[in-house]
Amino acid sequence: MASSKLLTQPRWHRLLRRNLPNATRLFSDLPSQHPVSVPQPQIHVDPKSNNKFKTASSTPSSLNEAELAKFAAISDTWWDSEGPFKPLHKMNPTRLAFIRSTLCRHFRKDPLSARPFEGLKIIDVGCGGGILSEPLARMGATVTGIDAVEKNIKIARLHANLDPTTSNIEYCCTTAEKLVDEQRKFDAVIALEVIEHVADSAEFCKSLSALTAHEGATVVSTINRSMRSYATAIVAAEYLLHWLPKGTHQWSSFLTPEELTMILKRASIDVREMAGFVFNPITGRWSLSDDISVNYIAFGTKQTKEE
Numbered sequence: 512m513a514s515s516k517l518l519t520q521p522r523w524h525r526l527l528r529r530n531l532p533n534a535t536r537l538f539s540d541l542p543s544q545h546p547v548s549v550p551q552p553q554i555h556v557d558p559k560s561n562n563k564f565k566t567a568s569s570t571p572s573s574l575n576e577a578e579l580a581k582f583a584a585i586s587d588t589w590w591d592s593e594g595p596f597k598p599l600h601k602m603n604p605t606r607l608a609f610i611r612s613t614l615c616r617h618f619r620k621d622p623l624s625a626r627p628f629e630g631l632k633i634i635d636v637g638c639g640g641g642i643l644s645e646p647l648a649r650m651g652a653t654v655t656g657i658d659a660v661e662k663n664i665k666i667a668r669l670h671a672n673l674d675p676t677t678s679n680i681e682y683c684c685t686t687a688e689k690l691v692d693e694q695r696k697f698d699a700v701i702a703l704e705v706i707e708h709v710a711d712s713a714e715f716c717k718s719l720s721a722l723t724a725h726e727g728a729t730v731v732s733t734i735n736r737s738m739r740s741y742a743t744a745i746v747a748a749e750y751l752l753h754w755l756p757k758g759t760h761q762w763s764s765f766l767t768p769e770e771l772t773m774i775l776k777r778a779s780i781d782v783r784e785m786a787g788f789v790f791n792p793i794t795g796r797w798s799l800s801d802d803i804s805v806n807y808i809a810f811g812t813k814q815t816k817e818e
């Protein structure tokens with residue numbers, strides 16, 4: 512569990528202050544479609560397979576079909592805690608601790624209450640099988656879970672219906688940008704481990720921001736683009752330990768904390784807190800840390816009133 516010092520005066524803030532001018536330069540040098548150039552992985556999708564996903568029709572789409580095909584291929588394993596999503600299951604208590612702590616402070620809720628998110632409308636963007644949506648609903652939130660892969664949504668709905676405390680989650684196969692078109696708003700918009708899989712991270716952040724109510728909160732987690740993340744999140748996790756299917760992540764699609772902070776800022780979200788997730792190989796547990804060199808999570812708030 513993180514101490515309040517960790518969450519309020521961490522090393523990430525000093526790092527960001529030191530590196531933001533470079534991040535600004537990086538962004539001004541690059542084409543507007545994507546903050547970093549992302550080579551598209553060559554993945555063969557069997558046209559006869561039923562791993563179909565719906566696509567957004569209107570505004571610029573966040574969909575990266577090759578990335579979605581990877582999730583469609585393993586969608587029946589979402590709730591297998593020893594399967595390909597084992598790392599997400601293992602990280603869940605730690606990321607929920609961060610979300611509980613930051614949202615309760617922001618919305619002045621009691622973090623010790625059994626249902627601290629009572630009265631809050633939260634959307635889980637890229638919810639997959641609902642690993643995060645379900646505990647959010649149990650904590651009292653009115654939850655909407657969306658994912659671009661239809662099979663994920665079917666599995667999420669089936670699983671949530673097994674328990675009356677989660678059966679009221681609104682699951683929908685759609686994208687953030689489509690809900691923006693529908694003018695939906697939420698007190699908190701959460702997208703965990705999704706941004707590294709979308710077609711355009713800056714546009715995606717704009718959609719997350721547009722879904723966030725004035726003075727609402729936005730929470731994003733992802734993987735840093737560092738040498739350590741290459742060694743651990745790709746070489747170790749995919750090739751040595753086989754925690755994730757090979758090719759799950761493209762290192763070049765990762766965003767540094769400076770880049771994420773910058774694109775959120777440009778989308779009117781001010782990052783207020785950030786924490787790293789670190790894995791202890793002896794206990795097999797994840798914990799919150801100020802080490803943001805690999806996995807990290809950012810909490811931001813939206814201050815701009817929309818016309």
Ligand SMILES: C[S@@+](CC[C@H](N)C(=O)[O-])C[C@H]1O[C@@H](n2cnc3c(N)ncnc32)[C@H](O)[C@@H]1O
Pocket residue numbers: 573574575578579582583599636637638639640642643657658659660663685686687702703704705708709710
């Ligand atoms: C690594 S999983 C994370 C699942 C969930 N957020 C969690 O952390 O437990 C990424 C999910 O994002 C979904 N996804 C990818 N791009 C998307 C997009 N543009 N819009 C909505 N969902 C997307 C994938 O289908 C997949 O279920």
Ligand SMILES: [Mg+2]
Pocket residue numbers: 704705707708760
């Ligand atoms: Mg990922």
